[in-house]
Amino acid sequence: MGDTDRKLFVLDTNILLHEPLAIYSFQEHDVVIPMTVLEELDRIKDSKRDVARDARVAIRALEALFKDATPDEISEGIPINRGKESSGHIAILADFELQETIKAFADKAGDNRILNATLYLQNKRAPREVILVTKDINMRLRAKGAGVRYVEDYRSDQLIDDVEYLTKGFQQIEGDFWASVEQVESKNLAGRTFHTLAKAPFEPTYLNQYVIDDSDFVGRVAEINEDSISLKDLSRERLMHRRAWDIAPKNIYQAMAMDALLDPDIDLVILTGAAGSGKTLLALATALEQSIEKNMFDKIIVTRNTPDIGESIGFLPGSEEEKMLPWLAAVTDTLEALHKNDHCTEGSLKYICDKANIQFKSINFMRGRSIQNAFVLLDECQNLTASQIKTIITRCGEGTKIVCSGNLAQIDSQYLTPVTSGLTYMVERFKNFEGSANIHLNGVVRSRLAEYAEENL
DSSP, X not given: OOOTTSOEEEEOHHHHHHOTTGGGGOTTSEEEEEHHHHHHHHHHHTSSSTTHHHHHHHHHHHHHHHTTOOHHHHHHOEESSTTOTTOOEEEEEOGGGSOOOOOOOGGGHHHHHHHHHHHHHHHXXXXXXXXXXXXXXXXXXXXXXXXXXXXXXXXXXXXXXXXXXXXXXXXXXXXXXXXXXXXXXXXXXXXXXXXXXXXGGGOSOOTTOEEEESSSEEXXXXXXXXXXXXXXXXXXXXXXXXXXXXXXXXXHHHHHHHHHHHOTTOOEEEEEEOTTSXXXXXXXXXXXXXXXXXXXXXXXXXXXXXXXXXXXXXXXXXXXXXXXXXXXXXXXHHHHHHTTTSSSHHXXXXXXXXXXXXXXXXXXXXXXXXXXXXXXXXXXXXXXOHHHHHXXXXXXXXXXXXXXXXOTTOOOOTTOOTTTSHHHHHHHHTTTOTTEEEEEEOSOOSOHHHHHHHHHO
16 A cells, blocks of 8 residues: 555545445545444444444445455555456554544544544655545544544535535526527327427426426426427416315425426425425325325325434334324424314324325335335435435335425434435436426425525524
C-alpha cells in the first residue's frame, strides 16, 4: 500500500452499516479498516437493531477477502479485486496498539481510536492523502478539530449533487402551452386524446411526467421516442373535480397526484412535499376508494420506519398492530379526518378498518413476505435507506400498488441527508419506469398557520 498516487481511505463503522459492500466502491484506491470498526460490527451483529443484518453482511464480505491472507498480508494490505493490476488494496489496522494522541470524550472511546488511527496514518503515510470517511456529521467536525486534513461523507450511492435537481414529476410551462407548440399530431385512442410533439423543448423528460401550463392544459408523457414524445391529454377541469372517498383536490398538484393514485396502470406512486401538503390524506382516500368502492385490492397495508423499534416495541402492550399505533398516529389522524362528519366517527373507523382490511405493519417484519392484491402505503420514506426501500418494493407481487410518501426536509436519521435518503434514490431510479409516477406536492393545504410555519420557521 505504498503508491503515493492512490488515496488512503479510513472507513468508519457507519459506512459499512449504511452500505455493507462499500469496500468494493474504492476500486482504484486503498482502504483501511481500523480494528475498532470490527469490534463495533461484532457488537451490532448480535443486537436486535435493524442494522444487525447489515453488520453481518459487511463481516462476511471482509471474511471473504481476508480468508486466505496471512497476518502480515492483512496488516500490509491485499488487493480488493484480485487479478486486476490497477486494483486498490484493503488492510486492517490494529489501532489498539497505537499510542493515544487524542483525549476527547470518554464515552466515545471507539470514535477516538478511529480518529487516532487516522492521525497516525496521516503522519506515517505523508505525503499521501489519508481520508476519513464517515456518515456521522459530528464525527466529521471532531475529526477536523483533531487535525485530520481530509474528511468526507460516503457519496458513491449518491445519484444527484443537490436535492434541488431532484425531478418534481411535472414540468410547468409558462403562459399558454399551445402558444409555444409549432407542430403537433393529435389522435384519439379508446376515447383518449394523444398529442405527438417534438421532444427537444421538453428535455429532460420522463415517462408519466406531467406537463402543466398557467391556463388549463394538463398532459402526461405516455411515450418517448428518439425525437418526439406523446402526451396524453388530461382535462384540468375533470382532474380538479375528481373525487375519491369524498375528497377533492385543492390544487393542481393534488389533482395530478390523485390521477396517478387512481390509475390502475401505475404500480408505484412517489409523493414528496412539505408537511401539510396532503400526501397521506390523498393516499388513504384513494386506497379506501379503490378497496371498498371498486374492490380492486383485498387489503390496505400501512407501514413506516420506526427508528428504535428493535428496542422499544417489545415494551408496548398488545399485538404487533397495537404496538405500531403510536408510530402510525399520522395515519389514524387522517382516517379520523376523512370521517369527521359521520354520525359516529369511532364506529365508522372500526367498520372501515374491517371492511377495507387495513393492516398496520412494522417495516422490520416485511422481509420475506410476498404481498398480493394489496394497496401498500409506506409513510415517512425520507428516513429509509435505499436498501430498506428495496426490501419493501421487492415484496410487492401481482395486483399490488405501493405509495411511498415523505418530506426530505424532515429527516430524523443521523446518517441520512436529503441527497442520500432512500426517497431521493427511489425518485431518481424510477423516473424512467413506465409503471411509476412521482409528484412533488407544492403548497401547504393543512391550514394558514401550517403554511406560514413552513415558510417562515
